[in-house]
Amino acid sequence: MRQPKIITTIKTYNKSQFIADLIAGITVAMVALPLSLAIAIASGAEPEAGLVTAIVAGSLVSLFGGSRVQIGGPTGAFIVVVFSVIADHGYDGLVLATFMAGIILLVAGYFRAGRLISYVPEAVVSGFTIGIAIVIATSQLPDFLGLSLVHVPAEFLEKIPVLWEGRDSFQVSAFAVSALTLGLIVSLKHFFPRFPGLIVAVGAGSALVYFSGLSVDTLGSRFGELPSQLPWPKLPSMSVDRIIELLPSAFVIAFLAGVESLLSAMVADRMSDGKHRPNAEILAQGIANIGSALFAGLPATGAIARTATNVRAGGKTPVAGIVHAAVILLVMLIAAPLAGYLAMPALAALLMITAWNMSEPKKWGEYATGSSRDKFLLLLTMALTVVVDLTVAIGVGVALGLAFELSNRNSSKSDWSPPQR
Numbered sequence: 001m002r003q004p005k006i007i008t009t010i011k012t013y014n015k016s017q018f019i020a021d022l023i024a025g026i027t028v029a030m031v032a033l034p035l036s037l038a039i040a041i042a043s044g045a046e047p048e049a050g051l052v053t054a055i056v057a058g059s060l061v062s063l064f065g066g067s068r069v070q071i072g073g074p075t076g077a078f079i080v081v082v083f084s085v086i087a088d089h090g091y092d093g094l095v096l097a098t099f100m101a102g103i104i105l106l107v108a109g110y111f112r113a114g115r116l117i118s119y120v121p122e123a124v125v126s127g128f129t130i131g132i133a134i135v136i137a138t139s140q141l142p143d144f145l146g147l148s149l150v151h152v153p154a155e156f157l158e159k160i161p162v163l164w165e166g167r168d169s170f171q172v173s174a175f176a177v178s179a180l181t182l183g184l185i186v187s188l189k190h191f192f193p194r195f196p197g198l199i200v201a202v203g204a205g206s207a208l209v210y211f212s213g214l215s216v217d218t219l220g221s222r223f224g225e226l227p228s229q230l231p232w233p234k235l236p237s238m239s240v241d242r243i244i245e246l247l248p249s250a251f252v253i254a255f256l257a258g259v260e261s262l263l264s265a266m267v268a269d270r271m272s273d274g275k276h277r278p279n280a281e282i283l284a285q286g287i288a289n290i291g292s293a294l295f296a297g298l299p300a301t302g303a304i305a306r307t308a309t310n311v312r313a314g315g316k317t318p319v320a321g322i323v324h325a326a327v328i329l330l331v332m333l334i335a336a337p338l339a340g341y342l343a344m345p346a347l348a349a350l351l352m353i354t355a356w357n358m359s360e361p362k363k364w365g366e367y368a369t370g371s372s373r374d375k376f377l378l379l380l381t382m383a384l385t386v387v388v389d390l391t392v393a394i395g396v397g398v399a400l401g402l403a404f405e406l407s408n409r410n411s412s413k414s415d416w417s418p419p420q421r
Contacts, residue, residue, distance in 0.1 A: 144348040184204055196309075288300050
């Protein structure tokens with residue numbers, strides 16, 4: 001079924017559900033605001049691109065999605081591939097690749113490819129997710145430690161020596177802000193799990209910089225003032241050669257958006273006792289990525305952490321996701337200049353926590369006791385993601401996973417016998 005959930009839920013919508021959705025939407029917006037800015041910066045884009053994506057893609061995912069409580073927007077899973085596409089093809093190349101990925105997802109949703117996620121080995125998904133987490137964490141070390149580096153290479157093996165050589169530029173004040181923010185995020189999540197601790201922690205770290213006059217980079221000092229309005233939508237410039245050149249990146253973005261959104265929807269189902277519509281969700285991701293590209297935003301997908309926050313905050317229907325996007329838009333229109341005071345070490349601490357959560361440390365023991373085949377797939381996909389490229393990691397991991405699965409089927413004994421004629 002490809003009908004959006006909002007059509008189903010709106011038939012019995014009432015005042016109490018709206019109040020619950022309103023509170024949940026505002027809560028999620030407070031979590032999504034600093035995350036969207038931090039993810040955009042880590043991806044090599046301008047910070048406002050993260051807000052645009054959260055507003056445009058977030059509202060479209062809720063309007064057309066197949067989950068009652070899914071929250072869409074930019075996610076950490078895309079940081080590596082977005083950074084790579086921008087480095088190789090420029091930001092206009094990323095916009096076109098995102099637009100193409102949206103079309104690919106629309107086609108996939110039309111042909112009911114939503115259930116194909118079950119054929120992607122879990123070890124491969126875990127492997128590239130842990131690999132992405134490692135890359136994100138290392139990319140945030142300069143701001144987290146206050147290192148003064150002229151140029152940080154994108155490649156992991158080249159980045160590590162540069163970080164080591166810059167160790168003498170370690171800045172105590174920047175690290176203090178990072179440590180304070182990190183400690184607040186962990187503490188607030190532990191003691192007040194329903195409280196929007198992310199924005200409070202980042203705000204506290206940034207306030208320390210402002211009131212103490214610490215010599216620490218802020219969003220404003222590095223990127224200038226954020227725009228206080230959305231850009232006008234426009235089609236990305238394209239040509240046949242450019243489309244062919246960006247097709248591999250578009251497929252990777254589409255694959256990540258599809259897998260991440262369906263994983264998020266399944267997590268939401270378990271938390272809310274619901275049942276999502278996978279093909280409607282894939283179609284929504286296609287629409288959302290096309291919409292984000294039209295506004296020069298980033299690739300988008302269902303965000304597991306924000307979706308879980310929505311459920312815990314009492315979100316009942318897709319209206320909560322629309323409220324979340326509307327609140328971020330309101331903040332952008334009214335309070336954009338305040339974002340310039342956000343401290344870069346505080347945002348780095350936020351992404352460090354994001355990377356840690358992405359790696360799912362609670363499952364490490366399960367991975368260690370898994371089958372040799374699963375451990376091999378996980379480690380190989382993780383290593384290829386970190387050292388080579390996410391595109392190669394996904395391609396090799398999925399191909400090997402399917403090959404192993406077919407091999408198991410062929411080697412298993414069958415109880416079938418030819419009929420007697």
